[in-house]
Amino acid sequence: MNGKQAGLVVGAAGVLAGVVGLGVLALPAGAGPAPVLPQVSAEQLVQSVLTTKTVPALAGTVSATNNLGLPAVPALGGQASKFLTDGTTKAQVWTDGKGKGRVSLPGATSEETMVFDGTTLWDWTSQNNTVHKSTDTPEQKAHPDKPGSGEMATDPAAAAKQIIALIDKDSTVKVDGTATVAGRPAYELVLAPKPTEKTLLREVRIAIDSETKIPLQLSVLANGNAQPVAQIGFSTLQIAPQDPALFTFTPPAGANVVTGEDKKVADKAPDQLKNAAKPQIVGSGWDTVLVEKLPAGTLGGDRSATTKGGENFDPSKLLGQLGKRVSGPWGSGYEISTAVGTALVLDDGRIAVGAVPEQALITALASVK
């Protein structure tokens, strides 16, 4: 009898250990207590970010989470729809801090790897065994927002003041405590719209690493939703020198190597939109609305676009999948609404986009006429 009871106790202990273990494994990585960091003002924080020109050597996982509420679009297929539909996308990134870098986008049974070895950008797709090779310097393209010699002041302190002053017109900027992002203590810089702004957004939070001053996470929060509607940031991050072998790439035996293909595709796209009118900006700050008029017929069935895969699809059909049909005294068309913004695509080619409710778009459309 005693042996039986002992057996039951041991067995139950095993089961308990297993169940508790599963629970622990399923727990999301806890945020932990907020780290204690020296006080810093928003201005100082922005200034220190601007002074940090170089990204240190690092390896990390970047997760992008999307709760925009867009319906799945089967017509787009592939990577594009993966990024647009709700869910989390992960990428591995490495950089040696001297301009070389590596990004890999893992799929369930495939991977796309991009390696920039200092002179050549290699883009490998395992699914079709293809390497795109281009010798452009992506560095200049990658940082178009880098403070140049233009209007921006070259002195970081002055530039920080300018930026804060610019933002201050429509929003409140403050350092809202600290947080731990990817295991690193970070300051939380919060931008919130002033109450007069007619926007769907509640605030934008940027977590900035306290040591290296690189942005670790960007979260966009909308009204009526406690969870971020969009978030991109590191889920793991190691700041350490990286293996130089990571930043070289040799096309494997039997792979198709395509040289400079990407560039041609990129050049072709602007041609089609060249005759489109420049977008007009209505309003300022958070309730800015972009109004554009596309040449008539762009959205009709007479001109069908071609996707990357080569199959044709009708843009109006795609709009029907994404949005709902609306009409009013201002015209009729499709309304695509997400948690962060609204877009109106009218049948006459007019498009209005903004992080605002539908009514603000209609007002903007009327003001442009």
Next chain:
Amino acid sequence: MTAAVLDRPALDRPLRAPLSRLLASELRWTLRRPRTVIAIVLLSLVPILIGIGVTIAGRRGGGGGLFATLVGNGFVLPILSLTLLLTMLLPLLGAMSAADALAGEASHGTLRGLLMAPVGRGRLLAVKAFGVATTVFIAVLGIAVVGVITGVVLVGTDGMITLSGNTLSFGDALGRIGLAVLWVTFQVWAVAAIALAVSAFTEHPLVVMAATLAGALVFGVITLIPQLDWMQPYLLTSSWTSVTDVLRDPMPWDGLVNSTLKAACYLAIGLGVAYAKVSSKDG
């Protein structure tokens, strides 16, 4: 050995057979069953079948996922075979040997003899679990070995092209395949442990097979329902895709480690339930 025989006391305390002899006898008993041998041989033929199929179809192109990677890349064959077999046939093998281990013995009436024998219940379960575990390991190893040979014969030994686009040396490739073998074996052990727990409760081997396969199917269905995705971290099957991580370079460990820990939890639950039942069974 001789000394042990000479020193044997005259039955004034219960005899204890050395554990190694018990294990060897269980292994002989398991591997002599025709169904075990047939199952292992048939599973090992799968890589040959895939290899020939892809070689013939590969000239025309087509296929997706890992099949596309396999063309001209023989070392992917063992990994691909294990990935495909892990979803259904390897759990079936685990369930079959777990069903034979306890429920099968019970249905023949031979479990009673084992329960009466002067062998601790814990020892009995350990020996039975060892038999199941070894069968699974032999099958997984067999699939991998046949896969490597088929891949080398059909494609050559240039090395393994990873999903990340670089080429691993022969030794590295074998290391990755070895890791996949260990990982897959452990996952199937977790399934077999649950099957062993069911096996302890019934004397019908068929019930064990049905219950285990139904469980695997239900897990698969839950994975497909978006509204139930909060359950995903608890499901054993939901992390089975992480075996493809061994084909990436540098290899991400987090998925493999996490799924191994999850399998360890299932193993603890299965063996815990089985132990509680076996130790409280009347002799």
